[in-house]
Amino acid sequence: MKRAVFRNRLLPWVLLAPQLAVTFVFFLWPAAQAGWQSFLREDAFGLKTTFVGLANYSRLLDDGEYLNAVGVTAVFSVSVAVLGMSVALLLALAVDRMVTTARGYTTLLVWPYAVAPAIAGLLWWFIFNPTIGLMPHVLGLMGIDWDHSLNGNQAMILVVIAAAWKQISYNFLFFVAGLQSIPASLREAAAIDGAGPFRRFLTITFPLLAPTSFFLLVVNTVYALFDTFPVIDATTEGGPAQATNILVYKVYVDGFLGLNLGSSAAQSVVLMAVVVALTVVQFRYVERRVEY
Amino acid sequence: MATIALQDLGKTYAGGAPAVSGVSLDIADGEFVVLVGPSGCGKSTLLRMIAGLETITTGQVRIGSRVVNDLEPAERDIAMVFQNYALYPHMTVRQNLAYGLKNRRMAGAEIDRRVAEAAAILEIAPYLDRKPRQLSGGQRQRVAMGRAIVREPAAFLFDEPLSNLDAKLRVTMRGEIRQLQRRLGTTSVYVTHDQVEAMTLADRLVVLNKGRVEQIGAPLEVYRQPATVFVAGFIGAPAMNLLNAAREGGAVVLGGQALAVAAPPGAGPVVLGLRAEDLHPASPGTPGALDLAVTHVEELGAQRLVHGHVAGQPLVAAVTADLALADRLALGLNPRAAHLFDATSGRRLA
Ligand SMILES: Nc1ncnc2c1ncn2[C@@H]1O[C@H](COP(=O)(O)OP(=O)(O)OP(=O)(O)O)[C@@H](O)[C@H]1O
Ligand SMILES: [Mg+2]
Numbered sequence A: 001m002k003r004a005v006f007r008n009r010l011l012p013w014v015l016l017a018p019q020l021a022v023t024f025v026f027f028l029w030p031a032a033q034a035g036w037q038s039f040l041r042e043d044a045f046g047l048k049t050t051f052v053g054l055a056n057y058s059r060l061l062d063d064g065e066y067l068n069a070v071g072v073t074a075v076f077s078v079s080v081a082v083l084g085m086s087v088a089l090l091l092a093l094a095v096d097r098m099v100t101t102a103r104g105y106t107t108l109l110v111w112p113y114a115v116a117p118a119i120a121g122l123l124w125w126f127i128f129n130p131t132i133g134l135m136p137h138v139l140g141l142m143g144i145d146w147d148h149s150l151n152g153n154q155a156m157i158l159v160v161i162a163a164a165w166k167q168i169s170y171n172f173l174f175f176v177a178g179l180q181s182i183p184a185s186l187r188e189a190a191a192i193d194g195a196g197p198f199r200r201f202l203t204i205t206f207p208l209l210a211p212t213s214f215f216l217l218v219v220n221t222v223y224a225l226f227d228t229f230p231v232i233d234a235t236t237e238g239g240p241a242q243a244t245n246i247l248v249y250k251v252y253v254d255g256f257l258g259l260n261l262g263s264s265a266a267q268s269v270v271l272m273a274v275v276v277a278l279t280v281v282q283f284r285y286v287e288r289r290v291e292y
Numbered sequence B: 001m002a003t004i005a006l007q008d009l010g011k012t013y014a015g016g017a018p019a020v021s022g023v024s025l026d027i028a029d030g031e032f033v034v035l036v037g038p039s040g041c042g043k044s045t046l047l048r049m050i051a052g053l054e055t056i057t058t059g060q061v062r063i064g065s066r067v068v069n070d071l072e073p074a075e076r077d078i079a080m081v082f083q084n085y086a087l088y089p090h091m092t093v094r095q096n097l098a099y100g101l102k103n104r105r106m107a108g109a110e111i112d113r114r115v116a117e118a119a120a121i122l123e124i125a126p127y128l129d130r131k132p133r134q135l136s137g138g139q140r141q142r143v144a145m146g147r148a149i150v151r152e153p154a155a156f157l158f159d160e161p162l163s164n165l166d167a168k169l170r171v172t173m174r175g176e177i178r179q180l181q182r183r184l185g186t187t188s189v190y191v192t193h194d195q196v197e198a199m200t201l202a203d204r205l206v207v208l209n210k211g212r213v214e215q216i217g218a219p220l221e222v223y224r225q226p227a228t229v230f231v232a233g234f235i236g237a238p239a240m241n242l243l244n245a246a247r248e249g250g251a252v253v254l255g256g257q258a259l260a261v262a263a264p265p266g267a268g269p270v271v272l273g274l275r276a277e278d279l280h281p282a283s284p285g286t287p288g289a290l291d292l293a294v295t296h297v298e299e300l301g302a303q304r305l306v307h308g309h310v311a312g313q314p315l316v317a318a319v320t321a322d323l324a325l326a327d328r329l330a331l332g333l334n335p336r337a338a339h340l341f342d343a344t345s346g347r348r349l350a
Helices: A011-037 A055-062 A064-096 A099-114 A117-127 A134-141 A152-180 A184-192 A197-227 A229-235 A247-257 A261-289 B043-051 B093-103 B108-122 B137-149 B167-184 B195-201 B219-224 B229-234
Strands: A040-042 A049-051 B004-012 B018-027 B032-036 B058-063 B078-081 B155-159 B187-192 B204-209 B212-217 B241-248 B251-254 B257-262 B270-274 B279-281 B290-299 B303-310 B313-320 B328-333 B339-342
Touching: A011 A261, A040 A261, A055 A064, A055 A261, A064 A099, A064 A152, A064 A197, A064 A247, A099 A152, A117 A152, A117 A229, A152 A197, A152 A229, A184 A197, A184 B078, A197 A229, A197 A247, A197 A261, A229 A247, A247 A261, B004 B043, B018 B043, B018 B058, B018 B204, B018 B212, B032 B043, B032 B195, B043 B058, B043 B078, B043 B155, B043 B187, B078 B137, B093 B108, B093 B137, B108 B137, B137 B167, B167 B195, B187 B195, B195 B219, B204 B219, B204 B229, B212 B219, B212 B229, B229 B241, B229 B270, B229 B339, B241 B313, B251 B270, B257 B328, B279 B313, B290 B313, B303 B328, B313 B328
Parallel strands: B032 B187, B032 B204, B078 B155, B155 B187
Antiparallel strands: A040 A049, B004 B018, B004 B058, B204 B212, B241 B251, B241 B270, B251 B257, B270 B339, B279 B328, B290 B303, B290 B328, B303 B313
């Protein structure tokens, strides 16, 4: 890391102040509040607040709905990351073969990232809407009866597609950059060394993309854990029968709809801990793996 | 081990001028051929067409008895050493060497034997378990060579393999490559833009310019009898002096002065080529001597290069270091050392 030298000791702090203020007001302060709230319990009318220690946390462990949400979140996050990354990798590989004409395609492929998650959710909600949507009609022709408001598996498929769709653009850009940083001569050398296209991908391209893939895996998982709230909210609202009720959505439902602030706060602290852990793992690993 | 035959080979990239055209060349079994020419003359393109990394627009490439135009690089039985070495960064040196053999499903014991043998030849055995990034430039260069020789291919192709090394190491590695090739007797095609490298390595030189062959011949033959003005100016250091001259009454005339060089029959302007080392100091007023107006002197130690003008055209002469220098220097020339070219076609006249 490059170390800039400031003569004035105050100047760096002044320059950092706006960013620090934003971080404090919108992140640290609410996080601290959530932390504090997770140790409290309010009565139903919000009149009395009592300190209950770790009771909100221990209750979570016995809460069937919460444990269900943990499972749903695991399935959801892994599916979003795997789907978003594999589709992006396929597109990037296709574009990498024709770099000269790739600009137009790349622009098109990047557009979804500019679409707000809620809009993306709505878009997919329309496409898969059992009465007015296109996909249920097409699937119906193929003999598949689509109704994600009744079928939990179908609801999961819908939210995974809607959440992964947007992420494909982001992953795609990183994969394209990763692919282009692999010198063409490596693949040429491998071709001369008798490796066919598939073997070349498996033994040369993919291992050299590993740092990129690992970085994206963490970013996508964090995205699926945290940023997919609007997608769920616009499509399934956690239903049917909790089938798509992921942790971040449950935080909202329990806190704002159920008004169980203590439990909601405890849940968000748990989520926060998971993300912090993931980030730490990422930095540790990336530092070690980035140079092969 | 094999012969390589190029027949009227040409390459035009999509939407570009021809990068290579009409190249015909027969390379004997075990021969070391160097393709040399300035940047952008199509050397790499030619080599990559032989390797199968670039499609062939016109003509034919034959390796051994097979026409390989439509074969994949892997099926051509060649090995290539790249300018940036192209070592697989995530594999150890051992894995780099074994990769091509594993892909060909060679037995493990045979792979181990070949890797050990190559490592011994190239003296890279101590680094076998290191990754490429833990090696110096010269060591990487050896590993790249090793990856080529373990395959025991019909031919080696080199694309400027030494240009990333410092000057001293380049000379050492040059010698090693030459010895190794002699010892293995593998047909080799070597691309470089460095004419010294080309002269020292080649059994035969192919001088390329703008995608065409200017001359093919043994290094000394090309040096002594350059076929065109381009070759004359490209091969040899310092570059050959090329002076625009006329012919009158059977002699070459430079700036109104008849020189002691006989002009071949015919009319029209000529280019007179004189190597710096073929010029020697003469006593002033010698008939047919060149009168050099000295501008500056380059000291090389054993000899010095005197730069100046003759009849308004630049000229360099190599003289011994003990010669006293004035503003003007009379230079005698050996008529047999003069090269004459047709000024319009650039072809050699005599
Ligand atoms: N992939 C390509 N597409 C279009 N034109 C190309 C391509 N590769 C090379 N060329 C052109 O073909 C010509 C020959 O290029 P080539 O790389 O063979 O030159 P070179 O002799 O190897 O030069 P250098 O010494 O700089 O490596 C150049 O004019 C170059 O611009
Ligand atoms: Mg080149």
